Amino acid sequence: MKVLKADFYDGNTSARHEVEIQFGPRGQLRISGLERELIVPLSQLQISPRIGNTPRSIYLPNGAKCEALDNDTIDSVLERYGQGTWQRLLHKLESRLVYVVLALVITVISVWGLVQYGVPALAERVARSLPTSVDETLAGQALSVLDHSFFSPSELDAEKQRELRTLLASITQRIEDTHVYQLEFRRGVGANAFALPSGLIVVTDELVGLAENDNEILAVLAHEVGHVVHRHQLRRLLQDSVTILIIASIAGDVTSLTSLSATLPALILETKYSRDFEREADQFTLRYLRDNNIRLHHFADILLRLEKERPSSGLGGDYLASHPATKERARLFRE
C-alpha cells in the first residue's frame, strides 16, 4: 500500500509531528517518524467519515490521532476490509453530479409538494380538530385595538344596521357552524369588510355606501362568513409557523431566521396562502348565492367598484398581494 504523509497528535499536547503512515497487507497501520514505530491493527482504529476533501482523522486506541489528506487511499483500505460501507455510499451521493442533480430534483419536488399540499392539508386537519373556543381566543381584543387606532363609531342609522344584521342571520342560519356570528359597523378606513376568527364581522359605513343594493352587501357578508367557517385565521397561523420551521431546516443555522433571505420566502408563501384562502371564501360565496338563487354578478359588481375606488399598488405584482387579482375573482361571478 501507498505511503501517506500525515500529521500525528498524541492527544496529550498540541505538538504536531510529521509522520508517514502505511496500511499493511492485513490492514494494520504502520506509523513511522516518531521515536519508535507504531503498528496498530485496523480493528482498533477509528476512522472518521469522509466529508468532501476535509482531512481524515484516524484515532488510535490511546487517543492519539493521525490526520491524513489522502481520502481515496483510506477509502480503498476501508473498502477492501468491508468497513464504512454506509459512509462510502453517503460520500458517493455527495460527490457524483448525477446523484446531486437527482437529489436536487427530488428535494425541489418534495419541498414544493410540502408547501403546496402538505402544509395546508395538515393545517386544515389540525384546525378541524380544535374547538371554536380557540378561534375566540385568537380574536381576543383585536376589535378594541383596531377601534383604538383606526376606527371611529358608525354613523349608520339603527334601522339600516338592524336590516343588515338580519341579512347576516339569513346566511348563518343555513349553515352548520358553532361560531357565534355578530355584525358590527365602523367608519374611517375606506370601503371594506373583515372578519375576526370568532365570527365577529365588521363592515364599514363606506362599504354600505358603496353598495348599490343589499344583495351586494349580502355577497360580501357571505365572503366573510366563508373565512370564519373555513377557520382561515387559525389555519394561517398554523401554516405560517410550519413554513418558518421548513425554511429554518433548509437554510441551516448559519443564516439566522431574522435575516432577509429567510423572511422573504416566508412572506411570499404567506401571501400565497392568503390568496388561497380568499379563493376558498369566494367559492363559499359562489355556492351560497347559487343555492339561494341570488344573481352572482352582485359580488363581481361590488368587487370591481371597490377596485376602482382604490387601485392596488402593483408593488410585487401577484406574488406579494394578499388577495388574488380582482378581475380574476370577478370573472368567477360572471354568469
Next chain:
Amino acid sequence: MINESPRAGTKDIARAQRISFEFSGKAGEYFKIWIVNILLTILTLGIYSAWAKVRRKRYFYGNTHLKSSTFEYHAQPVQILKGRLIAFGAFVVYAAVDAVVPLAAAVLAILFVLAIPWLVIKAHAFNSKNSSYRNLRLNFKGNYTRALGIYIGLPILSVITLGLAYPAYMYQRAKFVVANSAYGTAPFSFSATAGAFYLIALKAVGMAIAAAAFLTVLVRGLGALPTTVAQPAPPVGGPAALLIVVGGILAFSAIRAYLDTAVANLVWSNVRASGNEFQSTLRTRHMLWLYLSNAVAIVLSLGLLIPWAQIRTMRYRLENLKLLAKDDLDGFVAREREKVSSAGEEISEFFDLDIGI
C-alpha cells in the same frame, strides 16, 4: 522565552508571529453535501437532520486551518438526535399542559425560563467539548448563578432601563462565554471593557435614529391584516412605498452589519490564551456587501445559492481573524475528558435561544 519577566506579555507579542486563519471550503463541494443533507432529511422525516448537522459542521471545521492544522467537530449524530427528541418532547408536554391546564403551563414556562441559564451553559459545554484543534478539545465550565444574572437578570434590567443596560448585557455575555472557555488546560481570558460595548451601541443608536423615519412607516405597513374583502390600501402610493421599503432594508442591514462587525472585532481582539492573542479585522462595508449580495443571490436562485453564501461569509470572517502567536503553539496540554449530553444545545436551538457571543 528564557528571560521571561512577569510583564513579558507585550514583549512576547512584539516578537509574535501573526498567523491568519484560512478557510478552504468550496461552494461547489459544499453544495453537494448540503443538497444531500436536505434530501435525506426530508426522506427520513427529519431524523437525518442530526447527521446532516454533524456533516455540515465537520465540513466547516475541517476546512478551517490554523498553522497547517485543522479543526475537528466530534459530536455524535445519535447524541444530537436524543437532544432534539428531548427538546421536542418538552415542547409537546408544554403544549399539552397548556391546552388542559393553562395555569400549570404558566408554572412550566417559569421553570423553563429558570432553565435557560443552565441550557446556555450546557450548550456551550457541548459545543466546546466536541471541538478540537490538534487533537486537544476545547472546554467550557460556567456557574449557574452567574449565568442566571447575565442571561435572565440583565435582559430584564435592559427592559426596565429601556435598553440602557443592553450593552452591559452584551459585554457580560461575551465575557461569560470567553472567560469560561479553555483550550486543553489553558483558560481563555477576556480583556474588553463594558465601555467599549457602550460606544458601539451609541454609534448604532445614532445610525438607527437617522433611519427612524423609514422604520415607523415600515412597521405600520407590515402589521397583521384581518381577512378583508378587498386588498387593503397600501399606506403610501407605489413608488414611494418601494423607496421606503428599500431604504428601510438598507438601513436595517447597515446597522446590523455595523453591530456584527464591531462586536466581533471587539470580542475577538480581546481574547487571550497562554499569552497568545487574537485579532479580528472585519470591515462594516464589506460585511454589508456580503449581507446584501447574499440576500439577493439567495432570493434570485430560490435558495440554491445558500451554500455559496455560507461559504463566502465564512471565508471572509476567517480570513480576517488572526492569531498573534508567541510560539509554535506546541505547548498546550490536554485535560481529563468528560462526557456531556447534547440536550442543552438542542433544546436551546429548538427554542431559538440566542446563545452566540
